[in-house]
Amino acid sequence: MPIKSSEITPEALYRQRRRMIALGLASLTLPLTSGLFANTKEQDMPELGDIDSDGQGKLTATKLETINSYNNYYEFGFAKTDPSQAAKTLITSPWSVEIGGEGADKPGLYDIADLHSEYAIENRIYRFRCVEAWAMVIPWNGIPLAKVIKAAQPNSKARYVRFQTLHDTQQMPNANWAGGPYIEGLTITEAIHPLAMLATGIYNQPLEQQTGAPIRLVVPWKYGFKYAKSIVRIDLVESMPRNTWWRQNPNEYGFYANVNPRFDHPRWSQASERVIGSFGRQKTLLFNGYADQVAYLYPDLSDRRYFY
Amino acid sequence: MRPKRLILAINLVILLLLLGQMLAAIQASDMASELRDTSGRWASYLLLATMLFTPLGYYRPVLRRYLPLRRHLGLWGFALAMMHLLIWVTLEFGFAWALMWQEMDGNLFIWLGLVALLLLVPLALTSNTRAMRKLGYRNWQAWHSLTYVAVPLALGHYLLAQKVVTAEPVLLLVVLVMVLVWRYRHAH
Numbered sequence: 001m002p003i004k005s006s007e008i009t010p011e012a013l014y015r016q017r018r019r020m021i022a023l024g025l026a027s028l029t030l031p032l033t034s035g036l037f038a039n040t041k042e043q044d045m046p047e048l049g050d051i052d053s054d055g056q057g058k059l060t061a062t063k064l065e066t067i068n069s070y071n072n073y074y075e076f077g078f079a080k081t082d083p084s085q086a087a088k089t090l091i092t093s094p095w096s097v098e099i100g101g102e103g104a105d106k107p108g109l110y111d112i113a114d115l116h117s118e119y120a121i122e123n124r125i126y127r128f129r130c131v132e133a134w135a136m137v138i139p140w141n142g143i144p145l146a147k148v149i150k151a152a153q154p155n156s157k158a159r160y161v162r163f164q165t166l167h168d169t170q171q172m173p174n175a176n177w178a179g180g181p182y183i184e185g186l187t188i189t190e191a192i193h194p195l196a197m198l199a200t201g202i203y204n205q206p207l208e209q210q211t212g213a214p215i216r217l218v219v220p221w222k223y224g225f226k227y228a229k230s231i232v233r234i235d236l237v238e239s240m241p242r243n244t245w246w247r248q249n250p251n252e253y254g255f256y257a258n259v260n261p262r263f264d265h266p267r268w269s270q271a272s273e274r275v276i277g278s279f280g281r282q283k284t285l286l287f288n289g290y291a292d293q294v295a296y297l298y299p300d301l302s303d304r305r306y307f308y
Numbered sequence: 309m310r311p312k313r314l315i316l317a318i319n320l321v322i323l324l325l326l327l328g329q330m331l332a333a334i335q336a337s338d339m340a341s342e343l344r345d346t347s348g349r350w351a352s353y354l355l356l357a358t359m360l361f362t363p364l365g366y367y368r369p370v371l372r373r374y375l376p377l378r379r380h381l382g383l384w385g386f387a388l389a390m391m392h393l394l395i396w397v398t399l400e401f402g403f404a405w406a407l408m409w410q411e412m413d414g415n416l417f418i419w420l421g422l423v424a425l426l427l428l429v430p431l432a433l434t435s436n437t438r439a440m441r442k443l444g445y446r447n448w449q450a451w452h453s454l455t456y457v458a459v460p461l462a463l464g465h466y467l468l469a470q471k472v473v474t475a476e477p478v479l480l481l482v483v484l485v486m487v488l489v490w491r492y493r494h495a496h
């Protein structure tokens with residue numbers, strides 16, 4: 001696969017360049033064998049700054065205090081300000097993530113510390129778009145999801161990846177808001193896409209509880225509810241997982257949940273978004289600005305199924 | 309305390325309370341949405357509160373002395389709802405009319421809010437003694453029964469504005485339904 005940019009971004013980038021990067025490195029390190037990934041097409045990763053070509057100007061990263069105090073984490077309450085207060089008691093160390101499912105030939109239990117020592121932490125500044133029509137720009141630190149999946153040795157049954165958040169009624173005051181653990185899912189091709197990552201930090205600080213500590217999913221071309229937080233299990237499975245919001249309200253939320261300004265939520269428009277920390281609105285971009293990288297995953301862009 | 313003084317004191321308390329709420333909202337990491345939601349919520353509480361006067365006065369006739377307060381609560385509620393709309397137009401959309409139109413297009417909850425606010429305009433304009441005299445009490449009362457349309461629409465708007473059904477709008481709606489049922493039973 002021809003990869004244009006594989007820069008590992010130094011910390012200084014946050015202050016100096018504050019620009020979108022997406023690393024091609026992940027795809028280089030994925031000499032994936034099984035026919036599973038046959039439809040992963042070759043593609044160019046964006047160069048540093050390419051992402052600005054939409055004419056919206058440079059991305060300015062949202063302030064850390066803002067990222068850490070405006071959160072949706074329903075297990076800790078429904079208001080945006082609830083999680084930063086109620087989640088402080090969540091114990092995030094030690095923490096391990098179990099990786100398994102019928103599609104994994106090499107299941108395993110990974111301590112967060114193991115993941116950190118095994119894989120280089122990468123920095124990615126991504127747009128973040130919530131289904132509620134607000135947006136941030138977040139400098140994540142984490143590991144490419146593809147690496148973790150590859151280590152589990154996916155077999156032909158690995159068609160989907162299912163993510164499960166901690167479900168602890170002792171530590172989470174509103175743990176049962178959805179009647180069980182928070183579930184999310186991706187197709188295997190989405191999961192091994194180089195843009196997908198497992199984040200463990202923001203601005204080179206460990207994630208705080210309210211942002212999904214100690215490890216959470218990041219899929220920048222999808223709505224924020226896909227980004228499962230405080231993950232305890234990752235399963236490679238054969239059938240499509242019923243993710244929590246799909247289960248909660250199938251008319252309004254589905255499996256793919258890719259950002260698309262042309263498909264409105266049944267109760268509000270997705271055409272524009274509020275940038276948290278500043279005033280006014282900006283237009284929402286197809287696949288949240290990552291269309292060049294991910295559109296090939298979805299054969300029919302007029303199919304609503306992909307966009308809610 | 310004489311009713312007049314108490315009413316004044318209650319208005320002062322409301323003023324201070326709202327100032328406190330708005331100051332807190334300004335500190336929030338997303339000031340625009342916090343101000344919008346705070347003003348919308350307090351508009352809902354105060355507008356619903358105006359509807360409690362008739363049933364409460366029926367069971368506790370002494371409370372009828374505080375009837376002027378109903379008008380004050382209604383005006384506070386209306387002012388907050390206007391502020392809510394203005395925040396939406398300015399802080400949230402920055403006067404981007406095209407984007408606002410897209411937001412409204414096919415969006416039921418926005419229209420419920422708009423219609424509710426529109427219905428409140430004549431009520432706010434006639435919430436003074438002069439207008440009441442001019443209209444005559446019967447006419448005035450007929451106009452002000454628009455409350456029974458506007459407040460349900462506003463609370464429906466609140467319910468639909470949330471991603472999930474939350475307790476608060478449901479609670480307000482339960483109170484509303486109780487008032488409506490009571491009114492229906494005591495209409496004649």
Ligand code: HEM
Nearest residue numbers: 345348349351352389393396418421422424425462466469
């Ligand atoms: C009597 C009139 C109105 C009342 C009582 C009212 C009340 C409310 C309440 C209580 C909320 C929820 C706040 C929360 O989530 O904590 C809300 C949300 C909202 N209202 Fe209103 N509202 C009114 C009119 C309007 C109008 C005229 C508009 C705009 C055209 C509007 C736009 C909105 C928006 C955009 C939201 C936020 C939805 C979200 O969370 O994304 N409202 N309103």
